[in-house]
Amino acid sequence: MNKLFILIIIVALGSMLYPLVSSFDGNSELSSLAQFYAQPDNISKVNSPNLVTAIVVTYRGLDTMGEVTILFLTAAIIAFFLKKGGTTRTLRLNSEIFKTSAKLLVPIIVMLGVYIFINGHLSPGGGFQGGAVIASAVILMLLASPNTKLKHNFFEALESTSGLVFVGLAALGALLGLGYLDNAILPLGEFGKLFSAGAIPVIYSFVGLKVGAELSNILNKFQSVQSDK
Amino acid sequence: MEYITLITGFLIILAGLWAIMTRKNIIRIIIGFVIFDTGLHIVMVSIAYVRGGTAPILDGSVSIADAAQKIVDPVPQALVLTAIVIGLGVTALMLAYAMKLHQEKKSLNIESFKDLKW
Amino acid sequence: MSFLIITVLLGAVMLAMAFIAIYHKKLIVAVIATGALGLFASILYLLLAAPDVAMTEAAIGSGLTTIIFFYVLNRIRTDAKEEENEA
Numbered sequence: 001m002n003k004l005f006i007l008i009i010i011v012a013l014g015s016m017l018y019p020l021v022s023s024f025d026g027n028s029e030l031s032s033l034a035q036f037y038a039q040p041d042n043i044s045k046v047n048s049p050n051l052v053t054a055i056v057v058t059y060r061g062l063d064t065m066g067e068v069t070i071l072f073l074t075a076a077i078i079a080f081f082l083k084k085g086g087t088t089r090t091l092r093l094n095s096e097i098f099k100t101s102a103k104l105l106v107p108i109i110v111m112l113g114v115y116i117f118i119n120g121h122l123s124p125g126g127g128f129q130g131g132a133v134i135a136s137a138v139i140l141m142l143l144a145s146p147n148t149k150l151k152h153n154f155f156e157a158l159e160s161t162s163g164l165v166f167v168g169l170a171a172l173g174a175l176l177g178l179g180y181l182d183n184a185i186l187p188l189g190e191f192g193k194l195f196s197a198g199a200i201p202v203i204y205s206f207v208g209l210k211v212g213a214e215l216s217n218i219l220n221k222f223q224s225v226q227s228d229k
Numbered sequence: 230m231e232y233i234t235l236i237t238g239f240l241i242i243l244a245g246l247w248a249i250m251t252r253k254n255i256i257r258i259i260i261g262f263v264i265f266d267t268g269l270h271i272v273m274v275s276i277a278y279v280r281g282g283t284a285p286i287l288d289g290s291v292s293i294a295d296a297a298q299k300i301v302d303p304v305p306q307a308l309v310l311t312a313i314v315i316g317l318g319v320t321a322l323m324l325a326y327a328m329k330l331h332q333e334k335k336s337l338n339i340e341s342f343k344d345l346k347w
Numbered sequence: 348m349s350f351l352i353i354t355v356l357l358g359a360v361m362l363a364m365a366f367i368a369i370y371h372k373k374l375i376v377a378v379i380a381t382g383a384l385g386l387f388a389s390i391l392y393l394l395l396a397a398p399d400v401a402m403t404e405a406a407i408g409s410g411l412t413t414i415i416f417f418y419v420l421n422r423i424r425t426d427a428k429e430e431e432n433e434a
């Protein structure tokens with residue numbers, strides 16, 4: 001009976017969504033906002049080949065800032081919930097092969113993450129993806145040797161420093177009279193080179209470090225309450 | 230192509246909603262939220278698609294001059310990019326709550342949490 | 348045309364994954380199905396010309412989310428076992 005009621009609600013919602021599908025006839029050209037971003041003048045003003053990066057860091061930089069703040073907030077609440085109790089942990093030991101190969105792989109994965117966020121303005125990728133890759137390197141390290149104590153202070157210091165540098169670089173644009181989060185505070189350089197697009201690679205690198213540190217912190221919190229039986 | 234992905238996205242949203250409303254296990258409700266998230270992202274990316282467009286990254290095949298004719302809409306993609314990362318944070322938060330609730334009541338069934346119900 | 352067939356197949360597989368995630372008896376299989384749903388979604392994003400979103404979804408949606416789910420499942424299993432031992 002209850003399920004029937006829910007089914008009716010879902011079907012009603014589906015029929016409310018149906019006009020959205022039937023009135024959607026596909027885009028044959030860009031929306032006017034995107035056309036503004038894709039004008040040759042505006043592209044050469046930002047000078048970043050990856051337009052998604054240009055939007056995430058410059059045009060919609062405030063969204064990114066808010067997003068990073070939300071991530072920080074969730075990490076803080078999770079740390080508050082999963083405070084380490086006085087329970088003793090019994091952890092299973094891993095095989096030697098796994099441990100050794102993890103030691104070999106972790107630096108390479110971290111390097112891949114750094115590569116992804118440094119090249120964020122040239123190729124697909126950027127701070128969020130690079131940060132996630134770094135966090136996956138940390139999780140591999142934690143899985144291989146569960147007794148590792150991550151240097152908590154280091155991650156927190158890295159996270160707060162990156163956040164401060166992000167906000168500072170954004171405010172510097174306003175102080176120089178260019179506008180908050182403008183990327184022209186550094187020289188724009190040649191289109192398509194690594195050192196180009198002004199402050200975008202710098203800001204995105206710090207976003208990547210911040211996201212990587214925050215995700216590592218969350219994963220470490222969840223790992224620190226594990227115990228195998 | 231974008232019609233099919235749009236319809237798939239809406240169906241996945243409805244599946245997630247169904248899971249949220251009918252399942253009793255808290256972990257399964259959280260899985261429902263993750264499914265809902267994925268469906269929403271698919272809908273947003275399919276709305277951004279332009280027929281015959283390429284990825285919004287300029288290189289040898291797409292020059293600056295004809296960018297506006299060839300690329301797909303980058304704005305919803307940028308929004309989805311941040312939404313996915315927030316989704317992970319929110320999922321982790323919900324799971325931490327679920328762990329705490331299980332420590333309190335030793336149960337994951339949503340029916341056994343009736344303290345606020347009268 | 349081949350893109351169309353791939354899209355239809357991917358959509359069908361994703362709906363099947365969502366069904367498994369909702370209705371499979373074992374919670375572990377449900378979590379894996381959720382991760383697989385994210386992975387297929389990332390292929391769909393690639394077809395929709397969104398490589399940035401595809402990378403993020405593959406790394407976060409199907410990688411880290413699944414790991415966190417497993418950590419929580421393991422913790423809950425340990426709690427339940429401790430309960431049994433005490434009783």
